[in-house]
Amino acid sequence: MASIPRAEVSCVVAGGGPAGMVLGLLLARSGVEVAVLEKYPDFLRDFRGDTVHASTLGLLDELGLGDRFAALPQQREERLVMRFDDGAVTEDFTRLPGRHQHIALVPQWDFLNLLADAASTSPAFHLAQNAEVDDLIMAAGQVRGVRYLDRDTGRRHRLEAPLVVAADGRHSTVRRLLRLRPRAAATPHDCLYVRIPRAEGDPEGTVLRFSASGGLIMINRGDYWQAALLIGKGTADAARAGDGAWVRRTIARLAPYTEDRMAGIDAGDIAALQVRIDRLDRWWTPGALLIGDAAHAMSPIAGVGINLAVQDAVAAARILLPGLRRGHVSPRDLARVQRRRHWPAAVTQFAQKRAQAAFVAASMADEGTPAAPLRLPQPLRTLRHWSGFPHLFGRMVALGLRPERLTGPLEPLSHA
Known part of the structure; x- marks a missing residue:
């Protein structure tokens, strides 16, 4: 209607x-x-x-x-691992209060x-x-x-x-x-989205990879990956030029197990989002x-x-x-x-x-000039060694600030 x-x-x-x-x-x-x-x-x-x-x-x-x-249909994650060029940090949701010790990607x-x-x-x-x-x-x-x-x-x-x-x-x-x-606010990056077929041997969970050549987030959709490639602000057209060759190379570099599927992706398969x-x-x-x-x-x-x-x-x-x-x-x-x-x-x-x-570098750098590795930023580099940090980090992400609650399906609304 x-x-x-x-x-x-x-x-x-x-x-x-x-x-x-x-x-x-x-x-x-x-x-x-x-x-x-x-x-x-x-x-x-x-x-x-x-x-x-x-x-x-x-x-x-x-x-x-x-x-x-x-x-x-959804992908449930009890932990997310953010991987940098020199290390990783984990968001752990397994100690969240309540019924759900995970986040869902649906x-x-x-x-x-x-x-x-x-x-x-x-x-x-x-x-x-x-x-x-x-x-x-x-x-x-x-x-x-x-x-x-x-x-x-x-x-x-x-x-x-x-x-x-x-x-x-x-x-x-x-x-x-x-x-x-x-x-x-200033945002140093935009985002390109592309579907990538999944294959046997690929990781099961969500991929979070941050590098000097860009950032890549991949969500498992069962038979395909929903991939988001973070790129430098205003570089989407340049990134998709030449039938998307740069995008294919960059994704293959950040997720090498996808390289055999990159040939099937062209510029028409790549969507852009201005962040x-x-x-x-x-x-x-x-x-x-x-x-x-x-x-x-x-x-x-x-x-x-x-x-x-x-x-x-x-x-x-x-x-x-x-x-x-x-x-x-x-x-x-x-x-x-x-x-x-x-x-x-x-x-x-x-x-x-x-x-x-801290996480996103300008990613349209000349591939012939090696960029300095993107290091795990402070204070994460220090905090990751504290055993309770992954759980605190996970709680901050999964519950957020001032979460709203209902004491029953609708009861609190009638007493607002």
């Missing part, structure tokens, strides 16, 4: 990613009429964030979705379809796919709803609501319409709230993006539910959401910026 069969709801969510779908699910289960507008016809898009941390796995359990999530389209199916059992939930928000309804300086295009029929629709939530990602249309501009880290100074305006990447775009480092977005959605549902039930959400409540979620996003981005400066 590409349109909503009504002209007014209690909340419009722009964007059907993890933040938008979790928020829609929570509000609908609490009896709030919510419409999620997703501009694409389905969720089937490759090379999106798919690292689901223990903090999110715990929330899925509390929502009664843990077993259904566990049945999805195709995002499977995760989103699970959330959509669960939300669809609530009569208050409406999902329109191929529905693109292209304008805001304004009255007396306040957002009062959206106008959106039904891309199936070409017709435009008007949908009024006391609250519009922008969960439409780092290139947020709602943010642009509100004329809100995030502050961007961004940015954050809004203010995540709200009267009648509208921005969450997830629309408020704070994250680097792919540590795979935190999905999880921070989901935590934003849970906090927003809890804080805003009373106002949504009354039919009016105050600016004070919108500001409360930002106050709760701002510092976890800011501190995580700070850590990402430090990590990218």
